Amino acid sequence: MKASTAADRRGPKIAPSILSADFADIRAQMAIVADAGVDYFHIDVMDGRFVPNITWGPKIIKDLRKLSPLTFDTHLMIVEPERYVDAFVDAGADVVTVHWEATVHAHRLIGQIKSAGARAGLAVNPATPLSELDEILPYIDLLLIMTVNPGFGGQSYIPTSTAKIAAARRLIDSRSLNVELEVDGGVHAENFAEVAGAGADTIVMGAGIYGTPDPAATIKRIRALCAT
Ligand code: DX5
Ligand code: ZN
Numbered sequence: 001m002k003a004s005t006a007a008d009r010r011g012p013k014i015a016p017s018i019l020s021a022d023f024a025d026i027r028a029q030m031a032i033v034a035d036a037g038v039d040y041f042h043i044d045v046m047d048g049r050f051v052p053n054i055t056w057g058p059k060i061i062k063d064l065r066k067l068s069p070l071t072f073d074t075h076l077m078i079v080e081p082e083r084y085v086d087a088f089v090d091a092g093a094d095v096v097t098v099h100w101e102a103t104v105h106a107h108r109l110i111g112q113i114k115s116a117g118a119r120a121g122l123a124v125n126p127a128t129p130l131s132e133l134d135e136i137l138p139y140i141d142l143l144l145i146m147t148v149n150p151g152f153g154g155q156s157y158i159p160t161s162t163a164k165i166a167a168a169r170r171l172i173d174s175r176s177l178n179v180e181l182e183v184d185g186g187v188h189a190e191n192f193a194e195v196a197g198a199g200a201d202t203i204v205m206g207a208g209i210y211g212t213p214d215p216a217a218t219i220k221r222i223r224a225l226c227a228t
Helices: 023-035 058-065 085-091 106-116 161-174 192-198 215-226
Strands: 013-016 040-046 071-077 095-099 119-124 142-146 180-184 202-205
Touching: 013 215, 023 215, 040 058, 058 071, 058 085, 071 085, 071 119, 071 202, 085 095, 085 106, 095 106, 095 142, 106 119, 119 180, 142 161, 161 180, 161 192, 192 202, 192 215
Parallel strands: 013 040, 013 202, 040 071, 071 095, 095 119, 119 142, 142 180, 180 202
Antiparallel strands: none
């Protein structure tokens, strides 16, 4: 049987977060989800300043780039992101998402990401209201709604996030903007349909995929939810 392609699938794109993968076996961990038909790899960069956890920098992304042609969706949870976006694009990031709360010059920073050759994403923490984004929204390629406080995988989805996702969907559509709506944090097979129904284009899942006994079966199960 021919493998399904992104074009024949229904439902949001799936972006496994490799934060929850076993890095001692990262080649196999990436292959398992790629073979199951995911769309992106979500790569969380943490600096121990913007968030209370540290992960990896451009060197790791450059090395991982050799393992997969899929979109590298790079989520920078770092202070002073303007100092590093070019290095992440050079390392192979296709999407570079920076936090609204981490910069006072979002417009300039979004331009910097695009000039470097990547798609520009903007992430917002749970406490940041969408109303703050009125001016910047037309300039970004992707809006990332955080549905946990950033810093760690495996946290619980904040229930009020569903209304925020739906509001973001309405905002994007009412202004006819070409902005991909991504959701990140605490999504698993049990609440995937709720998040998809609120209007997410892309859903990040860390523990919800890599924390399950059979990640490939979990992805199939999620796809089946969207097949009807
Ligand atoms: C949290 C990260 C998320 C995280 C998601 O700070 O930005 O991408 O890996 O993990 P889960 O899906 O386990 O909440
Ligand atoms: Zn993330």
